[in-house]
Amino acid sequence: MTGAARTTRAAAIAAALLATSALAAPVTDADRALGRAVVTELVAIPTVKGNGQVPTLIAAIEKRLKAAGFVDADIMRVPVSVDGEATAGLVVRLAGRGKAKPIALLGHMDVVGAVPGSWDTDPFKPVEKDGYLYARGASDNKAGVSALVTTFIRLKREKWVPSRDLLLVFSGDEETGMQTTKALVKHPLVATAEYALNSDAGGGSMEADGSNPVFAIQSAEKTFATFRIVASNKGGHSSAPRPDNAIFDAADAIQAVRTLRFPAAFNEITGPMVESLAARSPGAFGSALKTLLANPQDEAARAVAERNPESALMWTTCVPTMLAGGNAPNALPQTADVTVNCRILPGTSIESVQQTLQAAVDKGVPGDAKPKVTLDTAGTASPVSPVRPELFAAIRRAVHANYPGAPAEPAMSSGGTDGREFRSQGIPTYGAGSLAMVRVIDSRAHGANERLLLKSFDKELVFWDTLLRDLGS
Numbered sequence: 001m002t003g004a005a006r007t008t009r010a011a012a013i014a015a016a017l018l019a020t021s022a023l024a025a026p027v028t029d030a031d032r033a034l035g036r037a038v039v040t041e042l043v044a045i046p047t048v049k050g051n052g053q054v055p056t057l058i059a060a061i062e063k064r065l066k067a068a069g070f071v072d073a074d075i076m077r078v079p080v081s082v083d084g085e086a087t088a089g090l091v092v093r094l095a096g097r098g099k100a101k102p103i104a105l106l107g108h109m110d111v112v113g114a115v116p117g118s119w120d121t122d123p124f125k126p127v128e129k130d131g132y133l134y135a136r137g138a139s140d141n142k143a144g145v146s147a148l149v150t151t152f153i154r155l156k157r158e159k160w161v162p163s164r165d166l167l168l169v170f171s172g173d174e175e176t177g178m179q180t181t182k183a184l185v186k187h188p189l190v191a192t193a194e195y196a197l198n199s200d201a202g203g204g205s206m207e208a209d210g211s212n213p214v215f216a217i218q219s220a221e222k223t224f225a226t227f228r229i230v231a232s233n234k235g236g237h238s239s240a241p242r243p244d245n246a247i248f249d250a251a252d253a254i255q256a257v258r259t260l261r262f263p264a265a266f267n268e269i270t271g272p273m274v275e276s277l278a279a280r281s282p283g284a285f286g287s288a289l290k291t292l293l294a295n296p297q298d299e300a301a302r303a304v305a306e307r308n309p310e311s312a313l314m315w316t317t318c319v320p321t322m323l324a325g326g327n328a329p330n331a332l333p334q335t336a337d338v339t340v341n342c343r344i345l346p347g348t349s350i351e352s353v354q355q356t357l358q359a360a361v362d363k364g365v366p367g368d369a370k371p372k373v374t375l376d377t378a379g380t381a382s383p384v385s386p387v388r389p390e391l392f393a394a395i396r397r398a399v400h401a402n403y404p405g406a407p408a409e410p411a412m413s414s415g416g417t418d419g420r421e422f423r424s425q426g427i428p429t430y431g432a433g434s435l436a437m438v439r440v441i442d443s444r445a446h447g448a449n450e451r452l453l454l455k456s457f458d459k460e461l462v463f464w465d466t467l468l469r470d471l472g473s
């Protein structure tokens with residue numbers, strides 16, 4: 001494209017945008033009150049695994065959607081039985097006028113449990129205090145679900161018809177197994193989605209006074225695999241020790257894991273992430289990152305970079321997390337068992353990590369009875385979702401509607417969202433939540449006294465309104 005063509009095109013986009021925003025009804029105080037009522041209602045429903053409450057939560061959402069004009073045919077439950085519990089996913093269609101593939105808008109309706117006694121208030125009786133809503137799920141992810149539901153209600157009442165179908169796609173067990181997610185991805189409407197935007201990933205952080213907001217567009221995830229390394233031995237009496245010994249073998253296997261290095265690798269998401277991390281990191285860490293970007297094999301730079309856990313986005317990691325062995329204080333051990341947890345870069349298979357671990361153990365443990373590496377549990381591996389300049393520009397415009405000029409850059413997260421199930425089935429997925437939390441002090445998802453900064457939540461209505469009108473017109 002020539003510079004002139006680019007300018008003409010930018011002008012056309014700007015004009016189209018102006019036209020859309022002129023038509024759009026602004027988010028009002030009544031809308032914000034509705035959003036807060038929805039999130040307060042949803043956090044009070046304890047959708048922890050085993051409680052059977054996801055269908056109750058779906059009923060609450062359905063009631064509000066129907067009151068706004070959604071018909072039964074556009075509200076689709078996807079029932080799934082998980083460990084004997086009847087749960088479900090939910091798909092809601094805001095019907096479009098065109099034939100372009102739909103856009104899926106993701107959230108999850110379940111929450112993790114709360115440790116009794118660790119909260120200052122009842123986690124399922126929402127309390128509003130000092131501008132925060134305190135409740136389990138307030139931030140993860142009922143804020144996202146509520147902002148999307150409220151936006152759909154507003155758009156429906158306004159009789160706004162998008163150019164293509166927009167789908168709410170809410171899972172019912174994201175925190176525990178993603179069986180509902182797997183079922184949702186196969187739903188005939190959802191399976192045709194061009195891409196998905198996940199309210200449960202991405203997001204922002206800022207200082208307590210609201211300054212320096214920074215946003216991420218999650219475009220890739222690491223996956224995980226947990227392996228067991230088991231050393232076996234015929235055992236015997238501890239008064240007659242031999243060189244072969246299961247615990248010594250396990251110790252050598254641990255040493256092999258300690259020195260094992262998976263290669264540094266950069267993809268189109270993590271390359272720019274490391275560049276910007278290097279630019280804002282002073283001292284030895286920053287210069288080690290710059291060296292690694294130029295030469296991923298530089299061992300000295302790697303040794304420096306590894307002291308900072310943020311470096312883990314450059315490589316697959318494996319670390320021992322549990323240890324068991326021996327059968328009596330006066331017996332030679334018959335087994336020793338090391339648990340190793342790995343966080344695996346997109347594009348690296350779980351099998352290849354297992355093979356690499358086994359090869360390292362075989363090399364590091366002397367003798368013929370090599371400990372065996374077996375896979376215990378693993379997440380779904382997913383590819384990187386490609387950078388989409390037009391979509392990312394739309395996400396930035398929506399972020400800037402609330403936070404002018406704030407950076408919003410693609411990012412890889414260390415794993416654990418519905419996005420990986422969508423990506424693994426060929427639907428590119430982007431964490432596009434823009435909920436801005438106060439850095440460090442508001443990071444309470446899964447922990448005690450989880451809370452939602454209400455003035456940031458209010459802004460989510462503007463974010464989704466701007467983004468959906470932009471993408472759907």
Ligand SMILES: [Zn+2]
Pocket residue numbers: 108140141174200
């Ligand atoms: Zn979540």
